[in-house]
Amino acid sequence: QQPVQSPQAVILREGEDAVINCSSSKALYSVHWYRQKHGEAPVFLMILLKGGEQKGHEKISASFNEKKQQSSLYLTASQLSYSGTYFCGTDPTGTASKLTFGTGTRLQVTL
């Protein structure tokens, strides 16, 4: 089943924070986060493995709660360049041979 992302869309002013959630009905081994700008390829952000770890990349970080089968992506002090659609890809097996992507969260950052 496709993971559910929330919210579906969000509009921020530059400098504001946002949280994007990804929930799965299946037990997960890893969660992969990507950002895609309109008409472009998805760009890899980070992978989280089961174990409840939290990862960070500049002002973007994420957590993974394997018991709840959820991951959250945290965008801090958003910049205009953060605009795009964010997808989580879930992997229940550990092989990552078949990522199942959510429907996406469209983020728009304005001045």
Place this chain on the structure above:
Amino acid sequence: NAGVMQNPRHLVRRRGQEARLRCSPMKGHSHVYWYRQLPEEGLKFMVYLQKENIIDESGMPKERFSAEFPKEGPSILRIQQVVRGDSAAYFCASSLAGGPYEQYFGPGTRLTVT
């Protein structure tokens, strides 16, 4: 260091024709994945290949679609007798190895069937 390359970037085919989409993975990567994306939708897994092997094709339609990744040369996604519903963006991704490694995406091929 070249990334994942796909060609053509745009492809227009009439109904009934064949479409061939090519993907060259990042240097050193031997694992290739194909995804399809309809407008305003997420990415749908199609097939996972290693050199000369199809590992998982569970997302591929049973008819008209085939994929290969030969020992030499790019991976090819082939769609025979295209229909309007095949119009989509087709993305290829590659990874260093199987398992939970990051997948790097190419720029995609936008197929339009007229």
